[in-house]
Amino acid sequence: MLVFTRLKALAILAVALVGCLLALPNALPASVLHALPSWAQRTMVLGLDLQGGSYILLEVDVPAVRKERLEALRDDVRRVLREARVGYTGLGIQGDSVQVRIREGENYAEAVRKLGELSEPIGGMFGGSSQRTIDLREGADGLIQLVMTQAGLNERVKHAVDQSIEIVRRRIDQLGTTEPAIQRQGASRILVQVPGLQDPTRLKQLIGTTAKLSFRLVDMSMSPEIAESGRAPPDSEVLQSAERGAGPVLVERRVMVAGEDLVDAQPGFDSRTREPVVNFRFNTNGARRFAAVTQENVGRPFAIVLDNQVISAPVIREPILGGSGQISGRFTVQQANDLAILLRAGALPAPLTVVEERTIGPSLGQDSVRAGTYASIIGSIFVIVFMLVIYGLFGLFANLAMIVNILMLLGILSALEATLTLPGIAGILLTVGMAVDSNVLIYERVRDEVRNGRSAITALDHGFREALATIIDANMTTLIAGFVLFLVGTGAVRGFAVTLSLGIVTTVFTAFVFTRLIIASWVRWARPARLPI
């Protein structure tokens, strides 16, 4: 066990050296680091708990997705039946379905066939299967029910999440922060991690706003107060005003131009009032419709509605033909800026709610880094001194192995560009404490053998050989715990699991392979008759 070929020895040293070198970039000052080629720049990334920042978990509002889908389905049914010139009655949403009654019996088969076309099978992964987004059920007396299936809803939610991720990304990119991470989590959630953000409230507002914009005419047929008491015309609704001091407004439900037709939105200042405003531009389609509406309604107020709130309701003074306009609403500069960001990035397909938020201030992060480093150094010194006192020269070997072990662990973490968290630092320190375990196991075996009167070399040989199975068994169990921790853990806990598990791997290497090489070299050089252990 103590014989190493030269090649093997070199290979072991090379592995250890490379491992340690990988850790080096972390210690370099930024200026030196940036001068290196990019493959050599890999360092550990500080987690949000160490550098400060926000972790926000968003959930797509599934009931809202369902409601929207059902409403769209209802409109589709209306359109299909109208186009087919089929008389119907009682079109409405009932729970998870849209139902309609066909007036004349002879049209019934035709209606079922036409409406059946709305029920498309789900493509992609389920391709060709019998899964459908909508089930069509026929009832008595000309009743037809279109039931949204669970698969259909899931498909919609997945789509909404995908779209939301894209839009959230576009919005956050506008903030100009460093390296935000946005990813899907589970079926209906989005995880947003923004390092080093100072103002999480603004971030939450920015990603929590649906930003559904529409231009609609104001209904002047009655005052909003009367309409509010429940006598609003069926085609109009009362919306609250976002402007300070402005009362509710009665607006038509019909959307003249929607936010999807916007191609650009920029914050600016009104040339006369010097107030912050948002300038926008429509695409051709939007411009055409906007021109038509404004031409027909000069003198009437029209409302700019964002998420069911009236931002402003200016009177149309003259037709707006150029396809661009201005939204003013007594904004602050930041409000105008954020509104422009929201409009540019587009509307979310469904509202997002914040279900979990963790924000760490940068000063706390710094304190944690300092305390963690300090504790690691002190802890390592404790262990080093202890091992020297107990095992002397062999303790020195173990300490050398332990230091190489830690450097290799840091090196692998850097190469993986793993995220270092506070529990991760704890994992490293725990590795320091347990790294020597394998050495202790070996040395205690050696002591036993020496006591039994074996020669130095045989004692070492037996010690290593017999400790191996134990070392593997003992570490495998911890590795299993670490692996499970990685699977079930989130955020910082995962960081702990990664360091703990990698620590075990490097420990087995350094304790068993690296230490053995050192001791073998020492034996060859010193040729001890007795072991100083």
Add this chain to the structure above:
Amino acid sequence: MRLLRLVPANTKLPFMAWRRLSFPLSAVLSIASLLLFLTVGMNFGIDFVGGTMIEVQSKSGPANVGEMRSKLGSLDLGDVQIQQFGPPTDVLIRVQTQPGGDAAQQAVVDKVKAALGDSVEYRRVEVVGPQVSKELVQGGTIGVVFAIFGIILYLWFRFEWQFAIGAMVSTMHDIVLTIGFFAVTQIEFNSTSIAAILTILGYSVNDTVVIYDRIREMLRKYKRISTEELLDIAMNSTLSRTIYTGSTTLLAMIALYAFGGEVIRSFTAAIIFGVVIGTYSSAFIAAPFLIYLGVRTQGQGKDADTAETAAPAKA
């Protein structure tokens, strides 16, 4: 150089005899832990019950907890806990889950910020909605169960089934006692604590496996001595390793406890407790438990268990 020996070379401690003390003791402690868990309960953090946690640092001198309490008390947020956290400038505020879904939890932060204003720095803000907290509890429980299952499976393949059972019993013992530790100290129990429990689990089984390994080796070597005696020999021959490794791990964790900062302290406290209890359970629960499981029944010589000879000299 004279080396320090914390453990004398040839100890002959009657570990197995001590089971008459350790078994009742552990039984009492386990039952007490479960009772405490059921009556007093653990101080669940917002990870598991939902709610809001805000850590603030006073910008001018020590924080005035009384003043904060009166300011936040008038906000009508239900149960608000305010406590000193680490240095006298730092205060931890915990607000229970608000009725009215996720948006209501978010509003808490704004209300607290409005009440406390700019006199403090907001060092940490965590808001966990009711749904997420439920999932975190589930995830944590599943994790611990899976870890135990995985370890048992590994031991079952590598050793005989008796060892797997013994390790499971001692592991359960450690987890139950750790739960008792959380109930007694009222240290906040959060998802990091689940990590602590899994770490304790890993360490404890690690310790147990080292002893089991030696027991298995002894079983192969000595066929003519009683199980009890054999276990004692195995325990004594691994005692020095147990003590040394436990010491280095404890030293590292104590350093983390003392110097690692407030955020990590409860995590470290649990691990320190776990290292001690894990070491104890390996020696006094896991090993003696094998006596009752009959580890010698298979593949042993006919004369196994019959001759009560003295421990044979090592070959």
